[in-house]
Amino acid sequence: MNDRPPSPPSAASAPARARPAAPPSFNTHAVWAIYNFEMARTRRTIMQSVISPVLTTALYFIVFGSAIGSRIDEIDGVSYGAFLVPGLIMLTLLTQSVANASFGIYFPRFTGTIYELLSAPISPWEALLGYVGAAATKAILIGLIILATAGFFVPLSIAHPLLMLFFLVLTAVTFSLLGFIIGVWAKNFEQLQLVPLLVITPLVFLGGSFYSIDMLPPFWRAVSLFNPVVYLVSGFRWSFYESSDVGVWASLAMILVFLGIGLFTVWRIFKTGYGLRE
Amino acid sequence: MNQQDPRLPTHDPAAPRAVVDPIIRIDNLVKTYADGFTALQGVSLDIERGEILALLGPNGAGKTTMIGVICGLISPSAGRATVDGYDVVAEYRAARAQIGLVPQELTTDAFETVWDTVTLSRGLFGLPPDPAHIERVLRALSLWDKRKNMLMTLSGGMKRRVMIAKALSHEPRILFLDEPTAGVDVELRKGMWAVVRDLREQGVTVILTTHYIEEAEEIADRVAVIQKGRILVVDDKATLMRRLGRKTLTVHLLEPVSALPDSLAQDGVSLSEDGTRIAYAYEAGSTEDGDDVDRMLRAMLDAGMRLRDVQTDQSSLEEIFVDLVKEPGA
Numbered sequence: 170m171n172d173r174p175p176s177p178p179s180a181a182s183a184p185a186r187a188r189p190a191a192p193p194s195f196n197t198h199a200v201w202a203i204y205n206f207e208m209a210r211t212r213r214t215i216m217q218s219v220i221s222p223v224l225t226t227a228l229y230f231i232v233f234g235s236a237i238g239s240r241i242d243e244i245d246g247v248s249y250g251a252f253l254v255p256g257l258i259m260l261t262l263l264t265q266s267v268a269n270a271s272f273g274i275y276f277p278r279f280t281g282t283i284y285e286l287l288s289a290p291i292s293p294w295e296a297l298l299g300y301v302g303a304a305a306t307k308a309i310l311i312g313l314i315i316l317a318t319a320g321f322f323v324p325l326s327i328a329h330p331l332l333m334l335f336f337l338v339l340t341a342v343t344f345s346l347l348g349f350i351i352g353v354w355a356k357n358f359e360q361l362q363l364v365p366l367l368v369i370t371p372l373v374f375l376g377g378s379f380y381s382i383d384m385l386p387p388f389w390r391a392v393s394l395f396n397p398v399v400y401l402v403s404g405f406r407w408s409f410y411e412s413s414d415v416g417v418w419a420s421l422a423m424i425l426v427f428l429g430i431g432l433f434t435v436w437r438i439f440k441t442g443y444g445l446r447e
Numbered sequence: 448m449n450q451q452d453p454r455l456p457t458h459d460p461a462a463p464r465a466v467v468d469p470i471i472r473i474d475n476l477v478k479t480y481a482d483g484f485t486a487l488q489g490v491s492l493d494i495e496r497g498e499i500l501a502l503l504g505p506n507g508a509g510k511t512t513m514i515g516v517i518c519g520l521i522s523p524s525a526g527r528a529t530v531d532g533y534d535v536v537a538e539y540r541a542a543r544a545q546i547g548l549v550p551q552e553l554t555t556d557a558f559e560t561v562w563d564t565v566t567l568s569r570g571l572f573g574l575p576p577d578p579a580h581i582e583r584v585l586r587a588l589s590l591w592d593k594r595k596n597m598l599m600t601l602s603g604g605m606k607r608r609v610m611i612a613k614a615l616s617h618e619p620r621i622l623f624l625d626e627p628t629a630g631v632d633v634e635l636r637k638g639m640w641a642v643v644r645d646l647r648e649q650g651v652t653v654i655l656t657t658h659y660i661e662e663a664e665e666i667a668d669r670v671a672v673i674q675k676g677r678i679l680v681v682d683d684k685a686t687l688m689r690r691l692g693r694k695t696l697t698v699h700l701l702e703p704v705s706a707l708p709d710s711l712a713q714d715g716v717s718l719s720e721d722g723t724r725i726a727y728a729y730e731a732g733s734t735e736d737g738d739d740v741d742r743m744l745r746a747m748l749d750a751g752m753r754l755r756d757v758q759t760d761q762s763s764l765e766e767i768f769v770d771l772v773k774e775p776g777a
Binding site: 192193194196198199201202203205206209210213276277280281282284285286287288289290291 | 518519520539540541542543544546548550552554555556557558559563564566567568569570571572573574575613
């Protein structure tokens with residue numbers, strides 16, 4: 170640092186230097202720094218981030234939309250191909266949110282670089298905002314890419330665009346929170362993938378992403394109502410086609426409940442310092 | 448404990464003299480881990496503004512735990528620590544904002560670039576982006592050419608420097624270096640000490656732990672020795688070496704003698720087996736106002752001895768350190 174600007178306060182004069190003012194009670198720069206750092210990973214892996222969902226969506230539409238869908242009747246007056254769109258977006262949104270957020274916080278724990286986060290003048294909530302914000306942003310972007318891709322295969326109509334975006338954002342944030350919790354809880358990479366694999370994927374597939382739960386026998390239909398993803402997919406689909414398995418208000422209420430549970434769990438984690446600070 | 452050691456100060460070893468307005472004040476800090484191990488057993492220590500303090504101690508003495516508590520990595524079980532008057536727990540924002548930490552473990556991200564990771568650090572500590580400052584830091588640490596490299600492609604020495612760059616990215620007033628030169632080649636080590644001296648010039652307080660005691664001897668203003676979670680001694684390096692160090696005067700004789708004359712028979716004086724060397728061990732501090740050496744040499748001449756050569760040796764900080772922390776009876 171020979172080339173630092175002059176005016177080095179010498180050791181002798183250091184005590185005379187004014188005590189720096191206490192930093193503000195919200196560390197905005199830190200939240201942005203985490204957000205940008207996490208988003209840089211998205212930019213670095215832009216090919217996987219964009220091409221993969223586009224390809225997957227195209228495959229789904231070719232197989233389910235065109236090949237199989239042509240033999241399936243309309244559901245609630247919506248062609249099967251169009252019916253698929255909200256479910257497909259939800260499927261990717263949930264998996265991406267959980268994967269991004271859990272990896273984002275687990276990797277620093279794994280490498281040990283979390284020391285810096287713990288030694289920084291930053292509250293856990295600010296860190297959460299940075300990590301969950303970035304994870305949700307990426308998931309939302311991918312959701313929108315899928316939506317755009319779907320537009321090439323089926324005629325799209327979105328009855329309530331604002332509500333659609335509201336569902337998109339709220340779901341991404343809620344499941345990024347879940348991902349964050351998993352990333353803090355996981356002790357190894359296996360555990361990191363366990364929850365998405367054993368919980369998220371089955372719930373999404375059984376949650377009416379690719380069918381209306383009205384098609385199920387009454388017993389399984391009743392069971393499905395315990396699947397939280399049903400409410401997410403149903404509400405999201407309603408914002409497109411005004412047809413849904415459960416009432417749209419029930420869907421909205423449920424997603425807010427999930428968000429509340431997520432926030433409460435995180436609050437508990439931060440309160441006990443579980444898994445992060447000695 | 449070595450409290451019986453007569454060379455150690457009899458007053459509270461943690462406060463050899465009052466430090467007015469310390470930048471860090473550690474007050475009776477205790478840390479007991481979940482497994483029951485007590486790493487800190489009531490550590491008190493004042494760190495002066497702008498000094499370089501070397502924290503010495505064997506493995507497991509509590510050095511890293513102490514640093515961890517001050518920097519917010521570890522919650523204290525009892526006691527408190529303040530940074531510039533701010534409590535490290537209750538006022539963690541103000542306390543941590545002033546500290547740069549370079550931990551012992553070599554941990555870096557893998558896929559990020561040098562530039563991105565150092566930029567992140569500055570933001571985390573609440574400062575707005577300042578590319579010019581980051582450039583100065585990277586240049587000073589010879590990392591400028593590597594700024595676009597992924598961290599995983601760097602050598603161990605470079606990663607170590609990246610960690611230092613991260614700690615300096617937010618212009619800290621206090622820098623903790625936990626074993627910064629472990630496994631670092633000589634050239635790089637010298638470069639690091641040059642950086643540390645530069646920082647001191649700018650008024651940055653530096654606290655470092657090291658296993659290379661000759662480094663502490665070379666660079667530190669004060670030395671604190673910690674063992675089993677307690678501070679054994681803390682003092683100016685020079686004072687410490689004078690107070691705890693031993694000197695040895697060795698006189699080679701032209702003609703061997705069979706026994707020491709009575710005038711020389713006293714504690715600390717010994718004759719070699721072949722009768723050609725007389726060794727006299729005395730406290731390093733006594734040369735300032737004492738006349739031991741003068742008296743000793745005169746006595747030899749008076750006894751009719753003819754001297755071939757005279758040599759003195761001073762114990763190093765390392766010898767003092769080993770002496771201090773050795774187990775009683777070991």
